[in-house]
Amino acid sequence: MRISGCWQILLIMNFSDDRINYLDHAATTPMRTEVFEKMVPYFTQKFGNPSSLYSLAGEARYGVDEAREQVAFVLNSRENEIVFTGSGSESNNTAIKGLAAGREVHGGHIITTAIEHHALIHPVEQLEKLGYEATYVGVDNTGRVDPEEFASAVRPDTFLASVMLVNNEIGTIQAVREIAGLTREYAMSCNADVLIHTDAVQAAGKISLDVDELDVDMMSLSGHKIYGPKGVGVLFVRRGIVLEPLISGGGQERQRRSGTENVASIVGLGEALVLSESERLSNRSKMQRMSDRLVNGIVEKIPDAVIDDKRLYHVPEIINVAFRGVEGESILLGLDFKGIAASSGSACSSASLEPSHVLLALGQEPELAVGSVRFSLGRDTTDEDITDVLEALPAVVKQLRMFPSSKD
Ligand SMILES: Cc1ncc(COP(=O)(O)O)c(C=O)c1O
Known part of the structure; x- marks a missing residue:
């Protein structure tokens, strides 16, 4: 069965409780x-x-x-x-x-x-x-x-x-x-x-x-x-x-x-x-620990996840990962059903997904770049939030891979 891009995810019917696990701090942050x-x-x-x-x-x-x-x-x-x-x-x-x-x-x-x-x-x-x-x-x-x-x-x-x-x-x-x-x-x-x-x-x-x-x-x-x-x-x-x-x-x-x-x-x-600025240095080790857990957990649990796991010159807060064979937008909708807010580098329009110019500049093929998701951690992110993602994400990706997109 072939199902169109962003709507693949309607097959995932696992609604979450009310709390939003907000992992999109690079998009915007809640006001203190x-x-x-x-x-x-x-x-x-x-x-x-x-x-x-x-x-x-x-x-x-x-x-x-x-x-x-x-x-x-x-x-x-x-x-x-x-x-x-x-x-x-x-x-x-x-x-x-x-x-x-x-x-x-x-x-x-x-x-x-x-x-x-x-x-x-x-x-x-x-x-x-x-x-x-x-x-x-x-x-x-x-x-x-x-x-x-x-x-x-x-x-x-x-x-x-x-x-x-x-x-x-x-x-x-x-x-x-x-x-x-x-x-x-x-x-x-x-x-x-x-x-x-x-x-x-x-x-x-x-x-x-x-x-x-x-x-x-x-x-x-x-x-x-x-x-x-x-x-x-x-x-x-x-x-x-x-x-x-x-x-x-x-x-x-x-x-x-x-x-x-x-x-x-x-x-x-x-x-x-x-x-x-006053919290910048004291937050560092907590952010790094949570970021490492998320990156390592994704690599361990999801086959064919493309991620720069060395991350030598990265802030820990922003993590980008691409999944072969699925679209980032579909993953986002799947995560949203589970109460997790993240974002993707591509924009879902009615007919096409435009891969992000940033991911293309890294040399990623367009098919892979449209499968990318960005998690961005913030000062309110907790270890439990990371645990929740590591539980939800493998299941979402697995389900989506069972239903290839109509553009494949
Ligand atoms: C690197 C970078 N520059 C500029 C902007 C634009 O900032 P604003 O949303 O305040 O216009 C953003 C927003 O996402 C950004 O991430």
Whole structure:
């Protein structure tokens, strides 16, 4: 019997109890109670416009200023180098398009990687349509960029190099400091003026965000990946860099991002970032232990599971595994029936499954890439949650393999 893609799973009729085993923290995170509580007064009592002059407005302004101090503290930057935006996507767009538009010359060359988030790749592609050029440096089969290969792509007209710190689908950590250092050396040798940007949206709370240690000129962050609010982001912009704002108007954020500040969310982001950073090191061993259990358990229990089990340069929180002969979307639905929330790298549309550009860049065949599932652990994940996945997943995959997809 042949049954179409995503609907294979309707055959799995094992409904779970109500508790959700949430293993999709790379997609978004639940807001921390402390963060929520800190935000609430800014909706109802301290609701003034930070640009106004009376004391009510001063309270709102104080909230934004304090959040800016908190972010600057975690990034080891100056407060006036922090720009609050509407999302991680907006931060990336501002870094790329804002830098391009702020230059005196039109056109030029950008270096980035083949595994960046679409919030980085798509703005670069938009610039390509306007006549800019881009090099997308590939990765090895573990998802790592070769720093030498990246840096050697520098040309005299290169003005921006952007490399993500942690990949959202596979969890690989890039050697950003080494990449930045080598890129600057190559730039010097060909008289290019290259700025280094990193998308650190998935790195916050997992890796140090010290912008001097990382040797970067711009960095993007997002509130909702760190147990803070959605719809707020940060762009760190090193002093002296000229950026044309994407949104112009009242000149807020030192002319870099107009629009009345989203005060409550900015306050929430500042608090969430400080809390994530303060827990970062103490969470490490627990995350690593749970991650190892999940990876080893999958390898032991499920034949033909394709996973990078060495994971030398990965954050423990993000685990990607592909299963031959099944589609990731079907596995997700099967897990959902069992109360487990995870995600896949492919998008299920009515007619086709598009394999993820990240998995293709690792060299995975498209048929395998569509069988991939991402588990992303968070601060609320427990050993029992891992045990539940290791019980549910083998059964889901086994059942799906008994009913091949109509596209096989
Ligand atoms: C690596 C990376 N960059 C950028 C973004 C976009 O962030 P936001 O959802 O705040 O626009 C995401 C979101 O998934 C991400 O994972």
